[in-house]
Amino acid sequence: MQFFKVKTVEETFALIEENIPAIEQTVVRELGDALNHILAASLVAKENVPSFDRSTVDGYAVRAKDTYGSSESMPGFLNVAGEVKMGEVPTAVVGHGTAVYVPTGGMMPKGSDSVIMIEHCEDVDGLLNTYKQIAPGENVIRAGEDIKTGEILLEAGTKLRPQELGALASLGIAQVPVFRKLKVGYLSSGDEIVPYQTPALVEGQIRDINYLTIAGLANEWNVDVVYGGIVRDDFEEFRERARELYEQVDCLILSGGSSVGAKDYTTDVIQSLGDPGVFVHGISIKPGKPTILAMANGKPVIGLPGHPASAMIIFKLFGERILRKLKGEKPLRKPERIFAKITKNIPSSMGRADYIRVRIFEKEGEWWAEPIIGKSGLITTLVKSDGIVEISSEKEGVSQGEYVPVIPSR
Template sequence: MKFFKVKTVEETFTLIEEMIPGIREMETRPLEDALHCILAEPVVAHENVPAFDRSTVDGYAVYAKDTYGSTESMPGFLTAAGEVNMGEEASRAVARGEAIYVPTGGMLPPGSDSVLMIEHCEEIGGLLNTYKQIAPGENVIRAGEDIRAGELLLEAGIRLRPQELGALAALGITHVRVYREIVAAYLSTGDEIVPYETERLEAGQVRDINYLTVSGLAQEWGIKVIYGGITADDYEGFSSRARELFEQSDLLILSGGSSVGAKDYTTEVIQSLGDPGVFVHGISIKPGKPTILAVAGGKPVIGLPGHPASAMIIFRLFGERVARKLKGEILKSKPERIYARMAKNIASAPGRADYIRVSLSEKGGEWWADPIIGKSGLITTLVKSDGIVEILSEKEGVLQGDYVPVILSK
């Protein structure tokens, strides 16, 4: 057979990076509407943040050397020479032997190089008793220490998280250029599949839950999803509906029909959509081996297994990276993961990467991963899981107590 030449997980990640194009259409959005968008142009800071030297604590601005030798039993003494009001410029300089009160975030007066926390001093009748010595620069943020004018703050291709939006707001930037929102179309295939709203199932029928799980993930990633319904195992009807959805979207997702059965037309349908076509048909992974990845006419197409757990795991592992690359994001790492200790022995076949659903619990200050055993078709294994343990293809399993990478559910 021409297709179903199995790739490793690592090969698949590499092919996604090489084969999936990124969109180039841009739009301008206000910051409050840019969360999780992909930055289309680099941002260079035009000013310092902070714009002035400022205190990080409530305390007294001093010349650090004036506090040397101060202890609780033998305090030093400085003259309390005033205060800086929040939001006002500190115009009066601190002379040697003086201290000026500064609130948290207040401007550091000229002549001072540090701030003595209010907990470590006491003002009595205009005299400040100092009970601790501090070093130059202590409890102070210098102008430009956070962001310096002229530096590259954000490069194009990064996803705008809350912290990036905060950094942009700190510079007074109100709008950003981002890549436009992408649209995915989803189509389920199979004679046995019926709408999930179906109240009474006939013998052999299965509700279409993959639409909700897969489209739910896509929406979490900031993708609009068109539901294309369900098509039977008929080539003409399947091909016609797939092409219609393909033309309406930036990404086509097909669920079911990705294996090598006599009525599995997914590969043929995808090949008919355009060149270069399928670049992955089969991944050395459990669950989810019969997975299809393709590019047709510059648009990615994903063929997912029909089993709910398999479809969701595969889409979480590979669909997200396809979507992120398509959205114009720079891919710098694999899916987010932590390391946990395995609560039980798990066997694995060498030469194939296994992904095991696990629940996480904290014991003795460490994370422990407890396998949730169940067949790949069981959606409840995903409901109960906090993540997926990755057992690499060169390993024959893991032992209880071993540290393992866990891809976190989002």
């Protein structure tokens, strides 16, 4: 099996968007149990938030024009006409020349249009000295200013983070429709691979660490993982084990055997699972060129390189994109990035995207990225790195001190 036409990173992203469908099954979850799930339907606000005009500070509700001209050297004077208690509708009314004390979050009394902060005034036996003029609406949140009745609060495909849960709770929403949780299967291949728990290795053996690293990333993305174990380099056994695991999950991940060696059966195994089959076999990227992406009867299949660093980088770049699409999550144009200065020159080849493991540190108020040089199979480069620098296929490298995009580790 030879490589198909190698795809660029951007072509691969486009093919993922084109080929990977979202799952259709949804469930209703209690809001408190919906963290990191994907909203399956847009939610419309059925009430205003806040439901009343409220103060954002401790101070006095006033008519703003009654404070005009107030200053430290020439204060204004207002009569205190009462106070607002939390959780109660105020009975006091603000008229010309009067003020009512209101705590943070308290309801604005009728007649008032702004709040002067307690730091800028002084209550002297019921006479309020104002030392600053304020504008209408200052220190006030109007009813519906945060969320308006009839407004689409959250669109379908939104990941429910803590802040989204808080917004829904403010509207009294206790249950939400979400896409069901994904289940992916992971299967390692190779005569040299043994369980990671193996205490002592025979010469030539390698512990299966990729399962833990790939499963760990999937778990971070709120995806369950079914471990299919390790399969020998035997085509029939590989195909049977892959088929058995494929039937149980929404996405199948195969590690190892994605290259072009005599015993690399992964492509043929993937093709046997169903149509339309492989749509990417080889990406113009370093590390991770021998990557396979496929669709088999509606389920995505990912063939990862065997080297640990390559497998993690590929799964972070493309596996996360595939799982986000499958979960029904709104697409991101690119993985989240920060920008840092590179500590040394790094050469690269035009036409190939390079991803370099780096240590991120702060120096004199700026972020710097120090390359961790090592071959793709070296495990220690993973442990030492805080992220990966992206050198696009249009560049011939980066120069010391140049700002570079960094995809940080979580």
